[in-house]
Amino acid sequence: xxxxxxxxxxxxxxxxxxxxxxxxxxxxxxxxxxxxxxxxxxxxxxxxxxxxxxxxxxxxxxxxxxxxxxxxxxxxxxxxxxxxxxxxxxxxxxxxxxxxxxxxxxxxxxxxxxxxxxxxxxxxxxxxxxxxxxxxxxxxxxxxxxxxxxxxxxxxxxxxxxxxxxxxxxxxxxxxxxxxxxxxxxxxxxxxxxxxxxxxxxxxxxxxxxxxxxxxxxxxxxxxxxxxxxxxxxxxxxxx
Amino acid sequence: xxxxxxxxxxxxxxxxxxxxxxxxxxxxxxxxxxxxxxxxxxxxxxxxxxxxxxxxxxxxxxxxxxxxxxxxxxxxxxxxxxxxxxxxxxxxxxxxxxxxxxxxxxxxxxxxxxxxxxxxxxxxxxxxxxxxxxxxxxxxxxxxxxxxxxxxxxxxxxxxxx
Numbered sequence: 001x002x003x004x005x006x007x008x009x010x011x012x013x014x015x016x017x018x019x020x021x022x023x024x025x026x027x028x029x030x031x032x033x034x035x036x037x038x039x040x041x042x043x044x045x046x047x048x049x050x051x052x053x054x055x056x057x058x059x060x061x062x063x064x065x066x067x068x069x070x071x072x073x074x075x076x077x078x079x080x081x082x083x084x085x086x087x088x089x090x091x092x093x094x095x096x097x098x099x100x101x102x103x104x105x106x107x108x109x110x111x112x113x114x115x116x117x118x119x120x121x122x123x124x125x126x127x128x129x130x131x132x133x134x135x136x137x138x139x140x141x142x143x144x145x146x147x148x149x150x151x152x153x154x155x156x157x158x159x160x161x162x163x164x165x166x167x168x169x170x171x172x173x174x175x176x177x178x179x180x181x182x183x184x185x186x187x188x189x190x191x192x193x194x195x196x197x198x199x200x201x202x203x204x205x206x207x208x209x210x211x212x213x214x215x216x217x218x219x220x221x222x223x224x225x226x227x228x229x230x231x232x233x234x235x236x237x238x239x240x
Numbered sequence: 241x242x243x244x245x246x247x248x249x250x251x252x253x254x255x256x257x258x259x260x261x262x263x264x265x266x267x268x269x270x271x272x273x274x275x276x277x278x279x280x281x282x283x284x285x286x287x288x289x290x291x292x293x294x295x296x297x298x299x300x301x302x303x304x305x306x307x308x309x310x311x312x313x314x315x316x317x318x319x320x321x322x323x324x325x326x327x328x329x330x331x332x333x334x335x336x337x338x339x340x341x342x343x344x345x346x347x348x349x350x351x352x353x354x355x356x357x358x359x360x361x362x363x364x365x366x367x368x369x370x371x372x373x374x375x376x377x378x379x380x381x382x383x384x385x386x387x388x389x390x391x392x393x394x395x396x397x398x399x400x401x402x
Binding site (some may be wrong): 023041 | 241248327364
């Protein structure tokens with residue numbers, strides 16, 4: 001990328017909680033971000049229920065990413081937990097939460113990832129769970145490593161875990177990324193900075209939590225996730 | 241009390257680890273004579289295939305859902321039956337698009353080409369200019385339905401605010 005000054009643009013709270021879909025510092029947006037105005041749908045659309053997952057039963061160990069090899073994966077064992085809420089603060093029950101991540105060395109178990117860091121035979125990097133009656137989810141995993149990604153000179157992603165969520169309502173769908181507190185790479189990362197409002201960026205960063213930390217076993221991180229209410233859209237446009 | 245929503249981030253290039261561990265692209269039994277195959281291609285603003293996108297087809301009225309990653313040529317496919325329609329609306333599938341480079345997923349709709357009258361009366365479809373309307377109606381092709389999605393450019397598919 002020729003213009004390094006575009007990688008992290010100044011904060012702009014006017015974006016609120018919305019990510020800037022055509023953020024210039026993230027190179028892959030250039031041919032992929034839609035550039036025409038979004039069309040508004042009738043109000044009734046937003047209350048449509050989400051799908052049913054009954055036939056897609058989860059396994060007991062799906063929430064534990066450390067238990068799928070012959071031994072323990074390398075890295076710092078962590079517990080990642082939090083609540084899934086709607087905008088009114090109500091728990092979203094039975095939400096399907098799916099996660100995927102790099103291993104401790106910053107390598108994904110994916111054919112496209114050619115970063116010269118080792119794969120871990122004991123780590124696949126995927127998990128899923130359903131939220132309980134209070135909206136709680138919980139994963140056991142290892143802290144993912146940072147990795148280079150070629151977006152610009154010396155580009156490294158801050159450590160992150162990818163999250164995909166299905167709420168109750170069709171419009172509560174969310175795919176996002178959870179970051180770790182104090183990671184110095186966040187300051188240089190165009191993907192998190194595509195969220196232009198610094199207060200909204202903070203919503204993507206988990207907190208270290210001593211109460212979640214289990215003695216002699218694993219560090220604990222808490223991260224709450226807020227989905228839309230399912231009542232109706234805040235009118236939002238793709239920048240043109 | 242209104243809590244601020246958690247912002248969206250891109251699904252990235254490695255979503256298949258978590259979201260495409262097994263095929264989930266059949267919303268209906270492929271042996272059901274009422275089922276139809278939907279094939280399509282996800283294209284970027286330069287008209288090149290997007291080979292690391294993910295498409296979700298939803299039929300919320302029937303509470304059916306499926307997803308499919310795009311292949312090396314940007315292609316995806318689904319099996320579905322025509323959904324029930326809310327009175328006054330044409331049958332359709334709601335379609336979410338995810339990809340590396342898409343910081344937020346995009347919502348579009350696929351309507352059925354044989355529902356000419358219902359499509360003409362559909363409040364959302366009929367409110368669009370004709371050339372935009374065409375981006376949302378699948379085409380019959382060799383016994384299947386073809387539904388291509390263009391993320392950007394002159395042929396951009398209509399996307400909806402969620």
